[in-house]
Amino acid sequence: MPLTPLPRIMIEPLVRATLLEDLGRAGDITTDAIVPPDLTVKCVFAARQPGVVAGLDLARVAFALIDPAIRLEAMKEDGATVAKGDIIARVEGPARGILTAERTALNFLGHLSGVASATASIVAAVKGTKAHIVCTRKTTPGLRTIEKYAVRAGGGSNHRFGLNDAVLIKDNHVAIAGSISEALRRARARAGHLVKIEIEVDTLAQLAEALDQKADAVLLDNMSPQMLAEAVKMVAGRAVTEASGGITLQNAAEIAASGVDLMSVGWLTHSAAVLDIGLDFLE
CATH class of the missing domain: 3.20.20.70 (Aldolase class I)
Structure with a gap:
């Protein structure tokens, strides 16, 4: 059966809570000190090992909550098999926001892709x-x-x-x-x-x-x-x-x-x- 994405209303509270846990009481003091506020960058999520992707929507929400100007373009969809080195998604926008949301996005994407990959192996x-x-x-x-x-x-x-x-x-x-x-x-x-x-x-x-x-x-x-x-x-x-x-x-x-x-x-x-x-x- 086709994989039905989870509605944003179900995943946003999880992502929001995780970002708040990371930002604490002062925000991203490292990035704010080092990265110019007007700098924009392009980057990619890349697979370091083969597996199955899951969690792209949570990564997308993480970036959007920090800065709506950040755009994530998926190169692979959840449920897709990837090889080492494959580009999973492209991310473009303000560097400060990308760096601030990076760990939350990667935590969700890596963990859920690990679950999907383990499942695919026994299936x-x-x-x-x-x-x-x-x-x-x-x-x-x-x-x-x-x-x-x-x-x-x-x-x-x-x-x-x-x-x-x-x-x-x-x-x-x-x-x-x-x-x-x-x-x-x-x-x-x-x-x-x-x-x-x-x-x-x-x-x-x-x-x-x-x-x-x-x-x-x-x-x-x-x-x-x-x-x-x-x-x-x-x-x-x-x-x-x-x-x-x-x-x-x-x-x-x-x-x-x-x-x-x-x-x-x-x-x-x-x-x-x-x-x-x-x-x-x-x-």
């Missing part, structure tokens, strides 16, 4: 199977919206966005309720008719109980590829199957071959390395 690893790669709620506090956007830019899909848009019954919920069946009964009694209910299971016996109670989806936690294949056979299309726990680039293909519908991967957002991107001034 490629399971290509040819039915499995879809999804992210989790293991996101940076305050950045969930844009990190989940970056996952989509990398070709992945999103799990629930928060505690309020789907029911996910975890092992601790089951422990408190006393059983799989009781936890599902309580959840179904409370959830609205449009709310999906997923439950985590660790064993095939728990899976059988969840299927008897007609769970919409089952999270197959830390199961071996062989056990996952057995679980998928048991489910036989009666619920969405999701593999979770211990999924890496090395074992992703084997896990996907079990036939699961989804593979949830927390490290896409909580541990993805920043994509190295630089802002280079042109003479």
